[in-house]
Amino acid sequence: MELTFLPGEKTAKRIYRHFSINTTVAAEQPTTSNNAANKLEFFYIGKKAANIDSLIRTFESGYAAESVSNARSMLKRLLQNSKNIFIPDVIILEVNASTDFRELQQFLATDTLLQGVPVVAEVSGLTEADIKRCKDCRFIDEILVLNEQNRSALIRKIGFLKKVKQQFLVEKNFTLEKSLQAYKDRPTVIKRGFDIVVSSSILLALSPVMLLVMAAIRMESKGPIFYISKRAGRGYKIFNFFKFRTMEVGADKKVAAMSHLNQYDAVQEGPVFFKVDNDPRITxxxxxxxxxxxxxxxxxxxxxxxxxxxxxxxxxxxxxxxSLTTDQWAKRFMAPAGITGLWQVKKRGKKDMSVAERIELDIDYADRYSFLYDMWIMANTPAALMQSSNA
Structure with missing residues (x-):
């Protein structure tokens, strides 16, 4: 992809300036909804050319500077440009053992516009101690290794972080100090320990049942035993999600043709869910x-x-x-992903559930979740397991 480098003042060291996609080249690319969603701009602080090359391939345009001091000067000039004020969609800070976070944190706190920009720490090659230093820094919203991110996952991640960070600034119930880090600071050691003990115990105890299920699926129809799909969990983390296959092979390709049977409200814009009562694709x-x-x-x-x-x-x-990375809905991704939850306990199997009701329950859980709250939900889950609907 052809790039244009805008001229900058000469310095002893190489400082990257603005990178933008050549519009004539971009016009030759087919237009899709994904292309429209990928119009994000980055601001990278660091010296690793490979990281900058990766960001250029991922984002539509962006800036880069070698140090926090250079970044401060560039951002000040860009913010003072009356004709074309530049506000990055994400600031990516290349972290090393000697990185001083205070200078960047103090600078971002001085500008209201920059306070709404998510800050991502790039931590490739760092020790666990240095990564912990990043986790302890409250103004850093995410920690990742760029070369481990695929293009679409990174775009979705940044879009999610941007929506949530800006929402915290506009909602009266939140302050900048209660940012994404406040959710990550919520005690999780007990919850994680409980998850490991219970999940491993159930897997061991029910392994004969699982073997019987696998045999039944194999005997009934050709195709994989497990259904594996990409799902988005907490913080828009994308992972491989496992279930036993309950539908005929190729069922995902029939979603569009069955849209008129969707149990949820049909909407042109906003959150989109798909669920069919007595789905004919189910074996x-x-x-x-x-x-x-x-x-x-x-x-x-x-x-x-x-x-x-x-x-x-x-x-x-x-x-x-x-469809849920809008300002009013993004907060539901601040809670852990789970097998059971508040919506399953209160609404599972009910045909009158709207999209808004389901997401409000998700947001309610994100605001209130704790180990004791989880225990209450688990205690009320058995009654919801034997549901009357097979949707």
Whole structure:
């Protein structure tokens, strides 16, 4: 992809300036909804050219500077440009053992516009001690290694962080100090320990049942035993989600043709969920597995490896999650992803549930979750397992 480098003042060291995609080249690319969603701009602080090259390939345009001091000067000039004020969608800070976070933190706190920009720490090659230093720094909203991120996942992650960070600034109930870090600081040691003990115990105890289920699926229809899909969990973390296959092979490709049967409200804009009562794609074995919730058992593997928790908000298919990164809904992703949760206990199997009701319950859980609250939800889960609907 052809790039244009805008001229900058000469310095002894190389300082990257503005990178923008050549419009004539971009015009040759097919226009899709994904392209429209990818119009984000980065501001990178660091010296690793490979990281900058990766960001240029991922984002539409951006700036980069070698140090925090250079970044401060550049951002000040860009903010003072009366004709074209530049506000980055994300600031990515390349962290090393000697990085002093205070200078950047103090600078960002002086400008209201910059306070709404998520700050991501790039930590490739760092020790656990240095990564812990990043986690302890409250103005850093996410920690990642750029070369481990695929393009679409990074775009979704940044879009999510931006929406949530800006929402914290406009809502009266939140302050800048109670940012994303406040959610990450919520005690999780007991919850995680409980998840590991319970999930491993259930997997061991029910392994004969799982073997029988696997045999039944294999005998009824050709195709994989497990259904594996990409889901978005806490902090828009995308992971492989495991279930026993309950539908015929290729069921995902029939979603558009069955949109008129959607149990949720049909909307042109806003959150999108898809669920069909008495779905014709479900196999006979699958119908039994869904009514008994045995299809959920492989998710215990997700819990054991840390992608999910026993209790939380349901991890969403990417097409559903993408419709929830709006200001009013993004907060539901601040809670852990879970097998069971508040919405399942209160609304599971009810046909009168609206999209708004479901998301409000997710947001309510994100605001209130604790270990004791999880215990209450788990205590009320058994009654919801034997549901009357196979949707």
């Amino acid at each position: 006979k074995v699958g119908n039994f597995l869904r009514k008994t919730s045995l299809d959920e058992l492989p998710q215990l593997v997700n819990v054991l490896i840390g992608d999910m928790s026993l209790v939380g908000n349901r991890p969403l298919p990417l097409y559903e999650a993408a």
